[in-house]
């Protein structure tokens with residue numbers, strides 16, 4: 443991808459990458475990680491998820507095996523994985539949750555981290571309702587670290603795929619048979635304007651991306667943080 447810069451996998455320190463699904467040099471030969479896994483791992487590391495010495499509560503939706511095994515190895519994390527299709531995971535136990543209805547099982551201010559990648563476009567209903575619930579269950583000082591297709595800043599979000607009558611219609615409108623929405627700039631506006639929350643895209647530079655064998659500017663992650671409680675005087 444870039445002959446001048448030495449590439450190394452942040453997960454396993456492997457240095458050899460091969461093409462995958464037409465994408466050049468994106469799969470790590472030794473741990474099989476793809477771009478999204480490596481960037482997530484690096485951000486989780488930067489956010490202190492692999493540090494020990496302090497109990498933290500983590501909710502990981504549709505957990506990727508390579509990431510969850512690393513997270514579960516940190517005994518100071520109380521780690522919960524969740525998916526509506528628990529049967530497709532034979533390597534860990536998960537909570538079987540159908541979002542958004544099952545959000546309500548979680549108390550307010552519970553999780554220090556909420557992690558999910560390419561999940562929100564599969565959840566039926568209004569993304570604003572879902573973000574309100576994520577905000578509610580996030581602990582003060584906690585962060586939701588996530589990725590989605592896009593967002594496309596030249597468009598507004600389109601939702602409602604669950605009301606289309608066929609997978610073919612969803613494919614045509616949203617690009618995949620099980621996608622219910624496509625995110626636009628209003629998502630970023632909402633994240634930025636939410637009371638008591640701060641938003642930023644990940645701060646990894648293009649050089650840092652290339653060093654992990656990730657194309658420049660690609661795989662942008664979103665980090666939505668809840669403010670600490672105000673100090674009582």
Ligand SMILES: [Zn+2]
Nearest residue numbers: 451454470473
């Ligand atoms: Zn690797």
